[in-house]
Amino acid sequence: MTTLADLAELVRAPAALSVPGDVIAGAAAAGTLSPRTPALAGASVLLYWAGMAANDWADRQLDAEERPERPIPSGRVTPAAAVGLAAGLTAAGVGLAAAVGGRRAAALAVPLAATIWGYDLLAKNTAAGPAVMAACRGLDVLLGASGGRLTRALPAAATVAAHTWTVTALSRREVTGADATLPMRTLAGTALVAASAVAGPGARRAAARTAVQAGSTDRVEAVGGVGVGAGRSRSAGIGAMLPAVLAGWYAARYGAAQAEVVRDPSAGRVRAAVGAGITGLPALQGALTARGGAGLLGVAVAAAAPLGRRLARKVSPT
DSSP states (O other): OOOHHHHHHHTTGGGGGGSHHHHHHHHHHHTOOOTTHHHHHHHHHHHHHHHHHHHHHHTHHHHHHHOTTSTTTTTSSOHHHHHHHHHHHHHHHHHHHHHHHHHHHHHHHHHHHHHHHHIIIIITTSTTHHHHHHHHHHHHHHHHTTTSOGGGGHHHHHHHHHHHHHHHHHHTTTTTOOOTHHHHHHHHHHHHHHHHHHSSHHHHHHHHHHHHHHHHHHHHHHTTOTTHHHHHHHHHHHHHHHHHHHHHHHHHHHHHHHHHHHHOOOHHHHHHHHHHHHHHHHHHHHHHHHHTTOHHHHHHHHTHHHHHHHHHTTSOOO
16 A cells, blocks of 8 residues: 555655755745745645656656666556656646746746656656756746746756756766766866856845945944944845855765765765755755845755755655
């Protein structure tokens, strides 16, 4: 009999902690953070889980040889139940996005769902696989920006997409292991991703807002608010540093795992690096959110990274 634990393993439930940050980063970049943002993040999680279930359904014959412990080949979840769950989660995710975000959100949720299924059924084992998966994450970021100007969220979407390319490229060698050149390339990509999370037009807008806030509090101090303006200016300065701090955290954690693959490109090390890339993504999303001017929210998003690592010990995110 299929249990909730079996279904949680099928959809890689803990890995969904890496998903809401896409939408939040996109909304922060576009300036559209609002009460509907959590609902759009929920729609994104549903689509992610749909993709995981569809992935295992599509891979059921290969998993029977390479990963017989997974829910479908082990007999704990039937193929029909897996594809039915994937279809139901897809419909729920698109429906929720349309309900809370209207036509603009639906116009992104539908191609996002199509790209997810296209990856699982067609592109995954082709040379286009990493690019298609990267497109999924990029569209996910833009879903969060659907209530505003999408162009403002394009740099954040490109950053998350580039990170996803590195993780997907590594994941193709989880069973066989890799040669050292692959992790060297993805490690270089990670360095560029971390740098792009700090620089860019979003960073300039956040710096401008920080300067305005600092200037206004300095004027308050000048008319009698002793110490208040200076204190707030220091807080604003700390907020301006948050993107670099969070991006550095992301790069250190994920980069260290890839460096281990360079040293020992065995399958186990590759899987560990993929897991680090998945569970470390919230730190990158937090940096992008902070770059969009929502510093405290960025810290909250990044806090999902250590939680995801702990949960990954119980249910594998890969």
